Amino acid sequence: MKKTGNQWNKNGEGYTDLTAGMALCRVAKEERRQDMGRKRNCRRTVKENIIHEKAVKMRKMTDAQLVHYVEEQVEKARSEGFNQGKAKASPPLMDIQAVIDEIGGVKGIGETKLCLIKEILKKRLGGAAVG
16 A cells, blocks of 8 residues: 555544644754754863853842942952052062172172172162172
């Protein structure tokens, strides 16, 4: 017996029923569309997982929580920037004795010139520890 396409689609009462097939196609299409935009968890790196967790946490925040979080981050960035600027503004610590030893190694500079250089460094550096 040869079966045509219409015979396969008939329900128990003998009528053609396409609704089940259409519903299955629609469900399969929606599942494929949802899976396309999503990356599988096993394919993420550790860094990507950490970023994803932070993003999910932020998306779940209320407006008030989000505003509070952003303001905290801005304040933290300002204080870090202030501390970095303060560190740059302070003069770098130098090893004066190493500088004097290096100058003493220059050909033509003897003990007398080295003593004069030490005196100049004491005067300019405000009496810092010069050996």
